[in-house]
Amino acid sequence: MTTPILTASDVTVQFGGLRACxxxxxxxxxxxxxxxxxxxxxxxxxxxxxxxxxxxxxxxxSIVYCDRQGRKHELIGMKPHRIVRLGIARTFQNLGLxxxxxxxxxxxxGRYIHQKRGVLSTGLFLPAAVREELEQRESVERxxxxxxxxxxxxxQVGSLPYGIQKRIELGRVLTMExxxxxxxxxxxxxxxxxxxxxxxxxxxxxxRLGVTVILIEHDMAVVMSVAERILALNFGRPxxxxxxxxxxxxxxxxxAYLGANGG
Amino acid sequence: xxxxxxLQLLLSGISLxxxxxxxxxxxxxxxxxxxxxxxxxxxxxMLAAYLTSTLLGSLGLPFAVGLLxxxxxxxxxxxxxxxxxxxxxxxxxxxxxxxxxVGMEIVIxxxxxxxxxxxxRGRVQGLPxxxxxxxxxxxxxxxxxxxxxxxxxxxxxLVFFNRSRMGLHMRAVxxxxxxxxxxxxxxxxxxxxxxxxxxxxxxxGGVLYAHFSPSVNLGLGVIGLRAFPAAILGGIDSVPGAIVxxxxxxxxxxxxxxxxxxxxxxxIAFGIMFLVLLWRPSGLFGTxxxxxx
Numbered sequence: 001m002t003t004p005i006l007t008a009s010d011v012t013v014q015f016g017g018l019r020a021c022x023x024x025x026x027x028x029x030x031x032x033x034x035x036x037x038x039x040x041x042x043x044x045x046x047x048x049x050x051x052x053x054x055x056x057x058x059x060x061x062s063i064v065y066c067d068r069q070g071r072k073h074e075l076i077g078m079k080p081h082r083i084v085r086l087g088i089a090r091t092f093q094n095l096g097l098x099x100x101x102x103x104x105x106x107x108x109x110g111r112y113i114h115q116k117r118g119v120l121s122t123g124l125f126l127p128a129a130v131r132e133e134l135e136q137r138e139s140v141e142r143x144x145x146x147x148x149x150x151x152x153x154x155x156q157v158g159s160l161p162y163g164i165q166k167r168i169e170l171g172r173v174l175t176m177e178x179x180x181x182x183x184x185x186x187x188x189x190x191x192x193x194x195x196x197x198x199x200x201x202x203x204x205x206x207x208r209l210g211v212t213v214i215l216i217e218h219d220m221a222v223v224m225s226v227a228e229r230i231l232a233l234n235f236g237r238p239x240x241x242x243x244x245x246x247x248x249x250x251x252x253x254x255x256a257y258l259g260a261n262g263g
Numbered sequence: 264x265x266x267x268x269x270l271q272l273l274l275s276g277i278s279l280x281x282x283x284x285x286x287x288x289x290x291x292x293x294x295x296x297x298x299x300x301x302x303x304x305x306x307x308x309m310l311a312a313y314l315t316s317t318l319l320g321s322l323g324l325p326f327a328v329g330l331l332x333x334x335x336x337x338x339x340x341x342x343x344x345x346x347x348x349x350x351x352x353x354x355x356x357x358x359x360x361x362x363x364x365v366g367m368e369i370v371i372x373x374x375x376x377x378x379x380x381x382x383x384r385g386r387v388q389g390l391p392x393x394x395x396x397x398x399x400x401x402x403x404x405x406x407x408x409x410x411x412x413x414x415x416x417x418x419x420x421l422v423f424f425n426r427s428r429m430g431l432h433m434r435a436v437x438x439x440x441x442x443x444x445x446x447x448x449x450x451x452x453x454x455x456x457x458x459x460x461x462x463x464x465x466x467x468g469g470v471l472y473a474h475f476s477p478s479v480n481l482g483l484g485v486i487g488l489r490a491f492p493a494a495i496l497g498g499i500d501s502v503p504g505a506i507v508x509x510x511x512x513x514x515x516x517x518x519x520x521x522x523x524x525x526x527x528x529x530x531i532a533f534g535i536m537f538l539v540l541l542w543r544p545s546g547l548f549g550t551x552x553x554x555x556x
Contacts, residue, residue: 052445084447096442098435109435113447115428125427133428176446 003066005030005180005212006051012058013046020046020055021236028180028214030066033206035215035227037247039256043236044216045093048182051214052090053080068179085113089178093185095165099158103149103168104140106157110175111136140175147171163194170201180212181205187222199226220257224248232256267399268521274397276517277510278406278475281413282468283489284509287497288420289464290490291505295437296457299349299360303367305487307462310371311337311469313379316479319389319470326389330412330470337466341458349458350451372481383480387473409471416467417506420460424502429456437500465490485529489513492536498549507547511535 009025021043028034036044049055051063053075063075067086075083090096098106115132144153147167157165166186173181183202187195199222206213217223223230224244232239232247234256240247247253290304311333319329348367352360391404424430435443436453444450465487472486473479490505493512497504512532519531539546 079449080444081447081449084445090445092442092445096439096445098438098442100438101431101434105431105434109431109443109446109448112428112432 002030003070004028005066006214007062007064007066008047008051009062011047011050011061011063013043013050013055014058019236021050021233024231024233024236024238026231026238026241028212030212031206031210032228033202033213033215033226035217035223035230036233037217037220037223037230038233038239040218041235042218042233042256044218044233045184046236047233048090048184048214048216051075051083051182052088053078053083065180087113087179088182089113089173089176089180090182091169091173091184091186093188095162095169097157097165097169097172100156102154103144103157103160104153106168107140107143107172107175108136110172111140113176113178143171143174146174166190166194166198170198173205174209177209178211180214183213183215185216185218187217187219195222202226220248269518270398271400272518272521273514274400274402275406276514278409278413279517280510280513281410281417282471282475282486282509283493283513284417284506285413285464285471286468286487287490287493287505287509288417288502289461289468291494291497291499291502292424292433292464293457293461294494295500295502296433297349297353297454298357299352299364300357301461302361302364302488303371304461304465304490305484306368306371306375307337307340307465308469308472308487309481309483310375311466312473312476312479312483313375313384315389315470315473316384316387317379319473320384320387324389329389330467333470334463334466337469338459338463341460341462342455344462345451345455345458349454353450353454368484372484375481381481383478385479386475386477387479390474405474409475412467412471416464420464421502423460429453433457489532492532492539494546495536496539496546498546500550501546501548504546504548 004027006028008027011024012022013020024043024047026034036047038044046055050057050061057076061076065073065075065086065088067073073086098109115136144150149168149171152160157168160168170186186202187198190198202213202215203226205211215223215227227244229242230244230247231241232250232253234252239252239256240250242250286304286308290301293299293301293304314333314336315329318324318332319326324332344367348363352363390408394401394403396402424433432443432448432453433456435446435448436450440450443453468487469483472483476483476486489509489512493508494505495508496511497506497508512535515535516528516531520528
């Protein structure tokens with residue numbers, strides 16, 4: 001049994017009198033595809049924002065991340081940009097791109113967590129920094145080829161169609177080469193065909209590149225078909241954790257979903 | 264001959280425009296990267312001009328050394344300013360942040376008064392003083408050097424902003440702060456960098472203006488605030504707009520004041536600003552609907 005890549009316990013996020021999530025705890029095994037499901041407003045994104053350091057959970061919570069070298073880091077209280085640099089990438093429910101920057105710049109920004117040269121040496125264009133920049137550029141070019149986007153690498157991202165923008169955002173995840181990837185409803189508002197594309201992409205990145213994925217999704221059917229384990233939330237409280245089969249049979253999950261959809 | 268006069272005003276206006284472009288560029292950079300509308304920008308130019316009059320005028324340092332010292336001092340001041348004051352204003356209401364910069368302006372003015380006193384100081388003469396004539400217009404060498412120095416710095420800035428990693432990070436933070444954080448960018452480093460570069464540009468503007476203006480005095484802050492009409496004409500979030508806007512404001516102002524009288528200088532510059540705000544609030548190159556949160 002390997003040490004889990006992420007161990008969260010007793011995560012409670014409160015806004016005024018409202019508990020967005022309440023006493024949530026789970027473990028994510030390295031390499032797995034873990035899903036967090038729940039109806040709208042169940043607190044899924046709050047859990048994600050607690051992991052990425054955007055929200056600060058109440059006292060007593062703990063979120064421990066184990067990096068590739070086996071070092072453990074308590075994420076609570078850490079600055080968001082530091083958490084990213086540990087190898088934790090995320091996508092946004094709405095696009096998290098830079099609309100006025102070129103496709104190339106958008107992808108290059110994904111390489112930053114692997115860039116070690118400081119501001120000064122890159123600012124002065126020192127040889128080592130230039131070499132690093134060129135290496136990064138090469139790996140970005142590989143992704144551009146993979147995404148078949150060579151012809152619009154200089155285009156402003158904001159001028160491209162939505163479907164292509166989503167592809168660029170996922171492509172940027174490839175350039176980031178994260179250890180842990182948090183996907184916040186990546187298929188929201190997409191056609192069945194586009195959903196299938198995204199799912200294929202998620203499989204690729206998880207199976208082929210060995211990236212651990214936490215997928216947030218409210219579409220039960222999608223999650224059931226891909227996730228290895230699922231955490232179900234409702235009104236901020238954890239209902240159950242288990243395999244898709246277990247979770248689908250869990251009476252409270254059935255009620256939360258059927259109640260929300262059918263009632 | 265009237266054409267000689269026009270040429271004279273045009274050519275000296277170009278040098279002035281180069282200074283305005285620098286100053287507006289610094290102002291726009293700070294606004295773009297940190298969303299702060301910096302009302303103290305003019306007083307940084309003034310501070311730099313006073314430093315210049317001491318370092319180059321009284322102490323007699325060579326021009327290049329003085330320029331470097333003032334530019335770096337202002338850049339360091341920018342970093343210090345961010346980490347001591349502006350950092351705590353991040354995310355506060357736009358209006359509160361503006362008021363902090365207004366307060367900053369008052370403090371700098373007071374500091375100048377304390378250290379340099381209320382009397383105006385003469386024009387700094389750290390550059391070769393001769394003149395040459397072009398088609399009937401008499402041009403001081405100083406103007407030529409100012410134009411060259413400002414031009415080089417503007418180009419250097421453009422390379423930095425469009426090609427360097429820090430420049431990329433500034434553009435990223437300006438475009439989508441949330442996404443920039445998700446890329447692992449520390450916004451405080453970017454903000455401090457923007458303040459440093461912004462004040463450096465105002466600082467160099469101050470050094471050059473101290474060689475251009477007949478005197479160094481407490482009215483120089485208004486020259487720094489030319490960044491407002493220049494930036495608004497160019498489009499307040501546009502880097503090329505700041506350069507073009509600075510040049511146009513200086514030319515119109517210089518030529519207009521040459522014919523109407525020097526007392527019209529400020530009226531013309533800020534008159535341009537009013538007209539732009541009335542007819543084309545986004546300026547020549549600005550984002551059409553600018554919403555800042």
